[in-house]
Amino acid sequence: MAIYDSEEEQLEAVKAWWKENGTSTIVGVAVGIALIAGWNYWRTHQQEKTSEASNIYSQLVKSVEANNPGAVEPLSKRLQAEFGGTSYAAYSGLQQAKLKVQKGDLAGAKAVLQEVIGQSNKELSHIARLRLVRLMLATGEYEQGLQLINEVDPAVKAGFSASYDELAGDLYVAMDRIDEARTAYQNALNSGGQSPLLKIKLDDLTVPEPVPVAQPVKDSK
Amino acid sequence: MLTTIREKTQGAFAWVILLAIGIPFALWGIQNYIDAGKVAPVASVGDKDFYQNDVNRAYEQYAQQFRGLGVDEQTLKAQALDKLIKDEVLLQYAHAKGLVATDQEARDFIKNLDYFKVDGKFNEQRYKSLLSAQRMTSNEFVARIKNALIMQQLQESISDTGFATPYDVESFFKIQNQQRDFNYVTVALPKLTEQPSNEEINAYYQQHQDQFKTSEQISVAYVELSLDAIAQKVEVTEDKLKAYYAEQKDQYSTPERRKISHILFAVTKDTDEKAALAKAQKAKAELANKDFAKLAAEVSDDKLTAKSGGDLGLFNAGSMEKSFEEAVGKLKLGEVSEPVKSSFGYHLIKVTELVPGETKPFDSVKAEVEKAYRKAQAESVFYDSGEKLAEMSYENPDNLDAVAQALGLTVNKTDFFTKAAGVGIAANPKIREAAFSDEVLQGNNSAPVEVSSEHVVVLRKLDHKPAAIQALDSVKAGIVAQLQAEKAKKQALEKAQKLKEALRSGETLANLAANEKLDVKTLTGYTRSKTEIPDALSEAVFKAAKPQAGKPTILIAELPGGSQAVASLTKVTPGVMSEDDKKKMDLATKNIAKAFGQADFNAMLATLETDADIEVTQPEVGEAKTQE
Numbered sequence: 001m002a003i004y005d006s007e008e009e010q011l012e013a014v015k016a017w018w019k020e021n022g023t024s025t026i027v028g029v030a031v032g033i034a035l036i037a038g039w040n041y042w043r044t045h046q047q048e049k050t051s052e053a054s055n056i057y058s059q060l061v062k063s064v065e066a067n068n069p070g071a072v073e074p075l076s077k078r079l080q081a082e083f084g085g086t087s088y089a090a091y092s093g094l095q096q097a098k099l100k101v102q103k104g105d106l107a108g109a110k111a112v113l114q115e116v117i118g119q120s121n122k123e124l125s126h127i128a129r130l131r132l133v134r135l136m137l138a139t140g141e142y143e144q145g146l147q148l149i150n151e152v153d154p155a156v157k158a159g160f161s162a163s164y165d166e167l168a169g170d171l172y173v174a175m176d177r178i179d180e181a182r183t184a185y186q187n188a189l190n191s192g193g194q195s196p197l198l199k200i201k202l203d204d205l206t207v208p209e210p211v212p213v214a215q216p217v218k219d220s221k
Numbered sequence: 222m223l224t225t226i227r228e229k230t231q232g233a234f235a236w237v238i239l240l241a242i243g244i245p246f247a248l249w250g251i252q253n254y255i256d257a258g259k260v261a262p263v264a265s266v267g268d269k270d271f272y273q274n275d276v277n278r279a280y281e282q283y284a285q286q287f288r289g290l291g292v293d294e295q296t297l298k299a300q301a302l303d304k305l306i307k308d309e310v311l312l313q314y315a316h317a318k319g320l321v322a323t324d325q326e327a328r329d330f331i332k333n334l335d336y337f338k339v340d341g342k343f344n345e346q347r348y349k350s351l352l353s354a355q356r357m358t359s360n361e362f363v364a365r366i367k368n369a370l371i372m373q374q375l376q377e378s379i380s381d382t383g384f385a386t387p388y389d390v391e392s393f394f395k396i397q398n399q400q401r402d403f404n405y406v407t408v409a410l411p412k413l414t415e416q417p418s419n420e421e422i423n424a425y426y427q428q429h430q431d432q433f434k435t436s437e438q439i440s441v442a443y444v445e446l447s448l449d450a451i452a453q454k455v456e457v458t459e460d461k462l463k464a465y466y467a468e469q470k471d472q473y474s475t476p477e478r479r480k481i482s483h484i485l486f487a488v489t490k491d492t493d494e495k496a497a498l499a500k501a502q503k504a505k506a507e508l509a510n511k512d513f514a515k516l517a518a519e520v521s522d523d524k525l526t527a528k529s530g531g532d533l534g535l536f537n538a539g540s541m542e543k544s545f546e547e548a549v550g551k552l553k554l555g556e557v558s559e560p561v562k563s564s565f566g567y568h569l570i571k572v573t574e575l576v577p578g579e580t581k582p583f584d585s586v587k588a589e590v591e592k593a594y595r596k597a598q599a600e601s602v603f604y605d606s607g608e609k610l611a612e613m614s615y616e617n618p619d620n621l622d623a624v625a626q627a628l629g630l631t632v633n634k635t636d637f638f639t640k641a642a643g644v645g646i647a648a649n650p651k652i653r654e655a656a657f658s659d660e661v662l663q664g665n666n667s668a669p670v671e672v673s674s675e676h677v678v679v680l681r682k683l684d685h686k687p688a689a690i691q692a693l694d695s696v697k698a699g700i701v702a703q704l705q706a707e708k709a710k711k712q713a714l715e716k717a718q719k720l721k722e723a724l725r726s727g728e729t730l731a732n733l734a735a736n737e738k739l740d741v742k743t744l745t746g747y748t749r750s751k752t753e754i755p756d757a758l759s760e761a762v763f764k765a766a767k768p769q770a771g772k773p774t775i776l777i778a779e780l781p782g783g784s785q786a787v788a789s790l791t792k793v794t795p796g797v798m799s800e801d802d803k804k805k806m807d808l809a810t811k812n813i814a815k816a817f818g819q820a821d822f823n824a825m826l827a828t829l830e831t832d833a834d835i836e837v838t839q840p841e842v843g844e845a846k847t848q849e
Contacts (some may be wrong), residue, residue: 010492023356046319047321050321051317051321051323054320054321054322054326054374055323055324055325057374058323058326058374061374061377086319087318087319087320087375087378088320091378094378094379094380094382095382097382098382098383098384098814099382101385101386102384104680106386106691110383121318123825123828123829125823126828127379127823127825130821131383131384131821133582134386134389134817135386137386137388137389138386138387138388138389157826158827158828158831159823159825159826159827159828159829159830160824160825160828160834161833162824163820163824166316170392192827194823195505195816195820196394196822197396200397200414200693200749200763201398203763203764204396204399204763206764206765206766207766208766208767208769208774209725209766211775213490
């Protein structure tokens, strides 16, 4: 920057600069303000929206707790319609599926869970898938259940792999494919499966010792 | 034990809330938050850092739940840190997924917290004072509660939506109530008469040297300086005590309590001094037949106190203007002063409660006075001697006698103790640490060890035994017993295996048992929940393969003590629901559903943890704290 000799010169320089750049400065500031305002508006709008979704979902949970399934359906529909894609829409799907199972409507529960799988983030989608397969186990659609499990890329299963493996084991047991069931349960145990039943289910499938042949078998244990 | 912990934590999401609330209301003040900036974080999740203070606080909360269960501190600390990390992971996920709690929910929640209730009702006053005591604004607190609420919302949406199908329930009972029929014999340990050979004993000794190691031991000589001991030696006379008592009279007195009320006639723009005085005098006259409190309510210009009859509460000397205080000092109980002038205007003052101050007579507190006197006298001696102790023990590093003589102390001795444990003075870890320090092991006096602020010790090595391996002779008996036991077990196992082979090739257990003079026990319809046989056998039976083609499965199980059970599993029957189970069908379904839901949630949390950027920089959490 040049060094000015007097205040007048400084003033002149400022005026000249303003003449040249004044308009763009004003426009720039105006655009900035508009952007900030717009962003704030958008955020407030989003917050209000999620608050409303949260509110509806809370009512839904209260209805579930109060054992009033009639009230759940419309609330859930509203969440799906107006707030589709939010976590609340997915949670309401899980709630609905549970109610349907309790009423014995397994087919209805399946349809709901299918939807949750389609629209949710990956964690919820895993949970919905596991639950859907458990329904298939109950309705005898074993092959389809296995296929749903096999569709999942093992790389993205992460913490869910033990659950998937255990469920696959259950399906194989139902199909009387004991060797595969054993492998599946063993995999579940290896990937840290904690279900208290898992160990019992695996122990129940112990391989028999080979039948002794003519020569006596030396068996250490 | 660990299952108890897991059960208690699972589902008990309340912990998060407890923590959110507990943090502000625990005893630690704000300085913990400020100090946190200076030290390195212990762990971090994403861009959130946790400091030692956070972990300690979480531990305090966590420990309260498990106090009395006998879980060790390190385990609890590790779990508290783990929980802290898990909660943070969950919170960040909840935020990322746009979960929110509404103001109304947060408000409802807060209003139902016992912390803020007075007589069973939410109390605004209490809420505000508790928050301000923690220098926390209501907004900050509400934000914390909202966080806890969305975490709860997230967890419950997964774990409470689990369900169990009829198939799930049926298969559960099929396996849980499964029945197994089997019979078994027990092969006891044989009694051995033959002694093991010297070669065997020697070989065992050579191979198991670790077992026969003794720890390093030391015994020390020490001198100790303690305030108590010095206090006992202080010379005490009646005169000295009386003088001390006179000096410290405040300690043995309770001050006077005066509760006062006043009526103010303020001097303002509209009311000059004269007018105010006139009003005061008029009021004073009225008091002859009017209650002071009532009049205060009507005419006092101190509107704050007027409502309560002019009550100013307990009077503290030094908090009012001089003229006011003097007037108060002269009043008797119930008496009303003449108008008193202060910078506010004119006051009428009344003493409503007067408990005169009291000084306990010397004789009644003599013991107390003596104790305090001794301690006071001893303190200066203690500090002087402490300095001398440090100096002289350093200047004469090869003995304690010089310092003992100079300070009139006796040199005491300890027995041998190890780094890990000792008795008497060696029970103190600081003493043991000093005893095994390089300087002491090399034969010098230790630096003064501050056992407490009133107790200092200097010690030196008497005798030292390095870690060693015990001589064969001293451990021979133990080795013989060990070898005998191993041999007996081996023989029992060999016999069990012979029985097993015979059974597998078609012999019946009844025949074999008759030959060997063994008892056959037969159990039918045995289930997992029964407890008639040792756990080890029950486990082995339920782990055994199912009988194939009518051929029983033969198994061996080692029982406690080393005897061997040989069992023949003949039949496995799938479980069915008992009548009792059917009655509890709803409950069973609920429990299975809950377990599924919980498993889903845990799997989700594990996935989030894998994906999150977690760093734990200090695996031994809270080491410093355990040193206390």
